[in-house]
Amino acid sequence: MNAPMTSGTTQTLMQYFAASEARIDQWRTLSRLARALDGRGSDAGAVVEIQRCLRELAPIECLNAYPGQALLDQLNDRLKRGEWAAFHRMAARISAALQTNAYREDSAAWALDDEVEAVMGDVLPPAQGLSSGRRPYFEVLVVAAMDRSHWTSLKETFRRLRRPEDEFIYEIVAVDSFEDAVLAANFNYNVQAVLVSEGFIFDSQQDIPVLRELIAQFVPEDAQDGDLGGALAGVLSHLRPELDIYLTTDRDPAAVAGSDEVAGVRRVFYGPEEPMEMHLSILGGIKDRYRTPYFDNLKKYAARPIGTFHALPVARGKSIFKSNWIRDMGEFYGTNLFLAESSATTGGLDSLLDPTGNIKDAQELAARALGADRAFFVTNGTSTSNKIVHQAILTPGDIVLIDRDCHKSHHYGAVMCGAQPLYIDAFPLTQYSMYGSLGIRPIKQALLTLKAEGRLDKAKMLVLTNCTFDGHVANVQQTMLEVLAIKPDMVFLWDEAWFGFARFSPFLRRRTAMGGVAALRKLFASPAYREQYAKFKAEVGEIDPANQALLDTRLWPDPDAVRLRVYETDSVHKSMSALRQGSIVICSDQDWPKVEGPFKEAFYAHTSTSPNLQIIASLDLARRQMELEGFELVGKATQLAIEIRREINHHPLISKYFRCATPAEMIPAEYRKSGIEDFVVPGQTIADISRALNQDEFFLDPSRITLLCGNAGFDGTQFKALLSSDHDIQINKTSRNSVLVQININNTRSDMAHLIKALADISRDIDRRLAGGGEGARKAFDARVKDLVENVPDLPDFSRFHDAFRDDPASKSCEGHMREAYYLAFDDANCEYLGLNDPQVDERLKNGPDLVSAKFVIPYPPGFPIMVPGQVISQEIITFMRKLDVKEIHGFNAARGLQLLRPDVLEAHASGGKRR
Incomplete structure (x- = not known):
C-alpha cells in the first residue's frame, strides 16, 4: 500500500478535476490487461503490469466500500495462483460494476467469485438489501482512532442496524487519519455522511507525494494546530458543503455541542452509546436532502380523484384521452403530465407568486444547496430572472455598469427600469470574432471616473457574466473586493446562466458569486483582514480618483463600510436536470429588508399567474440531484471535457483541421498570472490548476470547448449545419471560425466517441477531396482557410x-x-x-x-x-x-x-x- 505510484497513474490522479475517474480508468486498464493475460496464458510482462495496477489502486480502494477487502483479497489470490481465467472474470466484473454503478443496486456485484451463482435477492452480505432499483445507495465515512483490524467489526455493527423500513442503504468506509478523510471525500463520490470520532491522527500512513499534493489544495496550513475533529469538519464542509457531518466525543457533549468548533456539524454524540441513533440520524440527513417538497406534493395531487372547474382543459387529460383527434398527444406525453396539471394553488400546490407552503420550502432548500440566503424559482428563463433583479434594484436615472456583450436581457432590463447603462468593453478575441470577459481594470477606471465627477452615488449595480458563453470565468472574490474598495455599497448581479453546476465542484465553487460571498464574509470577519486593510490604508490613504496608479494597485475595502449585496441568476435547465425555462434567482443581500418590497413587485411584474407546474417540480428535483450527486456528476463531466480536448488536439488526423482552443488562446497572458496554457500538458498537476483558480483574473471553464473549424474551411454556421445534418450532432453557439461544444452532466463517453468519429470522418473526407482535386482544389481550400482564420474583421468597441x-x-x-x-x-x-x-x-x-x-x-x-x-x-x-x-x-x-x-x-x- 505504501509503494510509490508510477508516473502513469500520477498524471491521471493529479490531472485535473475528477480523481474518482482516474480510479475507474485504472480498473478499465486492469480489466484489459487481464483479458490479454487470459488469452495468452502466463505472460511475465503482463503479470508485472497487472501487479503495478493493483499496487496503484490499493491506496484508493481503501477509501471506497466497493469492491471491498474480501473481493480484492480473492482477486489477488487468483493472480498468485495463476488462475488467469478466474482473475479475468473477477477483474472484468468489478470494472463493469464500477462503470455502470451496478454495485449500488445489485447484490451480485458484491459476491465473491464462487458465490455469484448463489446470490438471491437481499441475502448476501455485505451489501444486504441491495436489489435492482429499490433503495438508493450511499457510503458513510467513519474517521476514528482504532486499530484497522477492528474495521470489519465496525462495518458489521452498522450493517446489523439496517431495517426493512429504511428508505436508503449504506456501507461504511473507515479511515484513521485527517488526511485520509480528505482523500476519501475527494475520491469517493458515494460518501454522503461523515462520522468523526475524536482522537485520530493527522498524517496518512500512505506516504505518496502525489496524494499529499492533492490534500494540500483543501487543507489550511494551521489545520493541525487545534482540535482535529473541528478542523476536519471545517475542511470537509468547504470541500463538499452537502455532506452531513456528525461528531462523537468523549468530552462533555454539551460543552462540545455549544462550541464554535462544531458549527458545521449536524449532530454531536457522546461516544458510541447510541449506535441506532447514529444510524437514524445518518438516514435522516439523507432524507432531508432527498425530499422534494413541491414534487412530492404534485405526485400526491396527481393521484387524487380531482374534479376540475377551472380554466385548464388539459388538467386531468380528459379532453385529450377522450379526443377523436389528439389522443396521440396523450400517448406521447403520458398520463401523469396531465394529471399533474392545475391552475389552482390549493390542495398542497402552493403559489409561486406568494409561496407559503411547499414552494417556499423548496426554495429554502435550493438556497441551502446553492449557498445563498434566499432563492426564488423562475419559470420563464434567466432572461426573466435578470430583468427581475434589474427592476428590483434600479430606478430611472440610476447608472448600471454593464458588459456591452452581455446577454440581451440585461440591455432590455435597463430599458425597462430606465437605468443608464455605462457600457464597458471586454477584452477582444478578434481571431475568433468574439469577446472574452470584462476585466477588473476597466471597471475600476469607470468607477474612478464617476467618483472624480461626483456621480459615484448614481452607480447602483454592476452586471457581470460569469461564466461567459465561451467559458471565461471571473475571479469573483478579487473583483468584488476591488469594486467595494471604491464603492462600498455596490450591488453585484452575476449572470451565471451557464455556471450553476460550478457550486458542486470543489475547484470551481470559489469562482461562483455565492462562493465569493462566503469567502468575503469570512475574510471581513477575520482580524488578519483588518491588519491587511490598515496596512493598505496607511500606504494608499483615501481612494483618490486622480491617482491613476490605483488602476494597477490591488485595492482593499474598509470592512466596516462594506455592504455585501450579491445576486446570482442561474439557468438551472442549462447545466442541471430541469425542464426548459427553469431558472432561479439566489441572493445574499445584506440590505435585503430595504429591497424586499421592490423585489417582490418586480417578481410579480414578470411572473405568470399561471406558471408551469412541471417546471417548478423539475427545479425542486434538480436541487435534490445536485445535493446528492452533483459532486460526482460535475466531476465526471469535467473529466470528460478534458479527455475530449486531449483526443482532438492530439489526434494525428483530426488535429490537421480541427482543434480545441486552449486557455492560452482564449485568455490573454496578462490575465493568467499562473502561466497556465493548456489543460492537457504532461506533468501538469491539480496544484497548477488550483493555483490558476486562486490567482488568475480569468479561468477557462474546461467544459466549454471552443472547437476551431476554420482550418477545415468551414465557418461556424456551416460546420454547425454539417454536424446536424450528416452526423446527428447538435451545436448551439458559433463564431466566424468556431463552434462551441458544451459538456454537461448529461454527456457520456459514448457521446465523446460520437463526436470524435464525426470529426475523423469529416477530416478523412477533406483529405480525399484535396488529394483528388489537384492544385486548384488545394489553392481554393487554402484561400478559404485564410479568409476564415486570418482575414477576420476587427471587433468594434462601444462608441x-x-x-x-x-x-x-x-x-x-x-x-x-x-x-x-x-x-x-x-x-x-x-x-x-x-x-x-x-x-x-x-x-x-x-x-x-x-x-x-x-x-x-x-x-x-x-x-x-x-x-x-x-x-x-x-x-x-x-x-x-x-x-x-x-x-x-x-x-x-x-x-x-x-x-x-x-x-x-x-x-x-x-x-x-x-x-x-
Missing part, C-alpha cells in the same frame, strides 16, 4: 451615446438614457433609413451629422449588440457590419438598411427638456 441622451455631454463617463432613445424609435416618423453601403453613410461618418442607432442590432454570431438605441455609430461598426457574412442579424433589415434616429428629432429631444 458613445449621443449627447441628446446624456445628462452631461462633457462628462468623461459614457452612460446614457437608452430608454429614451428606445421609445423615440417607436414612432417611425422619428426615424430614417440608410442602406449599409449607401454613400451617405460614409459622408456622414466623415462630416456629420451623427448616425444614431434607433434600436438594438445583434448579429449571430457573435451574438452581442454592436449597436444599442441612442448609440452613435462609428466607422469601426460600419466596417464590421460590411465584413459580416452571417445571415441572422436581429434588428437589421437589409432591404431597408440601418434604422436611425433623425438628426432633427435628436436636436429637438436634446433641447425639449422632456427628460426627468
